Amino acid sequence: MPWLDSDDFLQMIQRWIEESATGWQGDLPVLDLDRYFSPGPAEPLIIYDNLDKLNNKFVQLRREKTLTRVIGVGAIPRRAAKKLKSTRAFAYVTSIGQPEVPPRNWEDIKALLPTSDARAIDVGIREQRLSYLILKYERGGLEAVLTLRAWATKSGAITLAKVESASHSREALSLRAGPRTTELSNSRLVVIGAGAIGSFLCDQLARSGVGEITIYDPDEVRPGNLVRHLTSAEMVGKAKPHAVREVITSRPFNISTIIVKNEPAPTPREVLRLFVNADLVIDASAAGGTTALLAKAAEASGHHLLTVCLQEDGQVVRVDVVPPLEGPALPPTQLGPLSDRRDLKFEAGCGDPVSMTPPFAVLEAASLAARCAIGMLLNEPVCKAGIVRDYR
Template sequence: MIWADFSDFVSHSRQHFEEGLIRAGYEEVDGGWSGQVEHIAGRTEIIISLPPRFPFVPPKATPANVADVPWSWHRERNGALCLVADDDHDGLWWREAPAFLEHIAAWFESCHGDWKDDRPDLDLDRYFHAANDDRLYIYGDLEAYRGEFVRFGTAPNNAMVMKGRGTRPAKVSKHLRDQFGYVADLGTVDVPPRNWKDLLAHIDASGYLERKIRERLIGLLVLIYQRGDHEGTTFLKVTPTSNGGIDVRRLRSGADTPAARSARSGKDSVELGTRGIAVIGVGAVGSFVADMLIRAGVGRLTLIDDDVVMPGNLIRHLVGPEAVGRPKAEAVKDQLGRQYRLRDDQVEAMSQNALTSDVVFQVIQNHDLVINATADFAVTAFLHAAAQAAGKHVLSAALQNHGDTIRIDVLPPLAGARPLPASASPENHQEPTYYEAGCGSPISPTPPHTVIETAAVTVRHAIGLLLDEPVHPSGEIRQLKHTRNQ
């Protein structure tokens, strides 16, 4: 599509939508198109406007008289109807005016039905204008601070971190950059507050907080509220105005709690938190396997590798240059611990050779799964035999044909399945062309993105085995097709 075609698409979409409104009886007015929406309670006049980015964002629909429609979580700050969720953008369906008008009518049906089965989005902050303070306010568990004064101190990256309880001193140094606030519990909020008057009804019937704000002892409010079974938190900057009011603006904030850090780990993270995995070989593939397992929520990890980090490893490895010369297992353990603030007992590093029978048998017995990421034939055969002897399975991951083939083996295969066949070499397979002095071996041309892809496939199989939902009883062979310029 050339730029002229793109412009034509945008212009045609706008014209097509407006023609649909005209056919539905809408008339052009200042600010948009005016018309009547019929619903079970009668008719409501609304104004439909097309934003500059239409059709890539939906139209706006606002009651001509904002007070004609009850306020709820399904209204915008300016009174517009909340019509399209972020996950309802498939196909830009709102380009068709009849479909959009039907959606508005359905909104009114839900409104008069008191929003049964409502989704409890925790988005109270969108009902307040943004403050001119662009810092990120980071907080931990607030349970012990309800109804308490709190103090925030400066942190790197333009952030403010909650230090704990604290009130603004009577005499303040001009160099003090700390911020002081109060943690208030709004309880269950059926209608979102939009200004200081609305907030008063929830948190300050006595006027105590307002006095503290006017005395400038409180500069921000930390609001805890409930929607359904979910709890939300919003940070607001509160400032007394010259006309006797209180200006309320939203701040950017984020929770730094175990729950917040694990919320995006996936639906199986809680169950994975009870499992232990050993990764043998934490080089390129193994280091990213370890990283993804921790991200997925695996509760206990053992890393086994007797090699050290070399400068040339860094381009395809999880760790950075500060780890050069360190044992790989220890370097990866420290990297994971720093990044995810793990307990000391969550990751164990063993800097020793895997070809030791007592070590291997102990590891297999003491973990729910062992992953072999060494790409070493001897280690793979050793682990296969040890797993058979222990009545367990191991997962072996390797990149073959210099990065053209991903191979994941379940050893031995599950439920009597046949082992995977030997991996064939793709037609475009190329031999390595670089040898590194002091190493004695050719350097594989495997690109970093293939290493990460292999780690991701490995973790997918590992989680399937842990949850008794295997991806395949024998594993997987994946040929990677590379397109090379001739």
């Protein structure tokens, strides 16, 4: 923490300046060329997909409410941009390779470009037909993008200002899914129950890159479910598995195939097939009979079942591996006395009492089950028999 000492802090600043001037000798390959340009007037975030097919081309941008989107190749207009629709803008995409020192202005960048590109950009900016430069570059073998707003001043000089930009390509977005996404992409899972825990569990498994998820649940989304469920108000009345699939597959970076079964868990005759055709079956049904049936099927078929549930109104979070991968099974939870009937809450049209489990307990249970499931899929289990968190 060199900033705790003024002399150390000034020495670090001096080193940064020297390394920038000499081509970042000994510096980490941080993709930070935007730091060498001052910010201009507030601009919406610019987002783009893969730019490889757009290299050395004029592209059209569409301005939306909170962002500006690169929509593809577009011929630069023949008249000034100020006469165009306010929702459109144009940029030029090109590469400046791996600069030896960081560029700081248009003259620096122009020296890194082919003469024809530099001339086309220069004319487009001066005639107010081109508003942005999207520059691809490399540092230390890593690829990056620098986006700049460009305009000509009254004196004839071209001024550049940095603009925040980001990729929404599948490759860029998948970086945040975890280091084992490729391995998980070939996995097939079955999740029984798309209620509160099941919906968030399916969501986390899909975000992590699991290739195929089959969801069983016979119920539909009710307004009261929304407090603890993945889905939104627009999905009330839809079958829960269909609603969960709609949320997951709406993401641009989703790679999971979601198969929905708007029906209860398979019958005893069909249940063995689940374990044969899937890499892992997860029970999130919170139904004792279903859990018992799945447990018997797992034991009979030589497979393992992962069960997840909340007990004691969410004070106990429990994940069990049935049968255990190693050692004895976890002991049953010592439950407290049943609630007084006068304390039970009911919702009209629902025969069972409403669970008073808080939403944060649901998210914890789903996350814990996802961690255990992914560990089992990768043959790196984080638990042998299960995990219990008792907050009583």
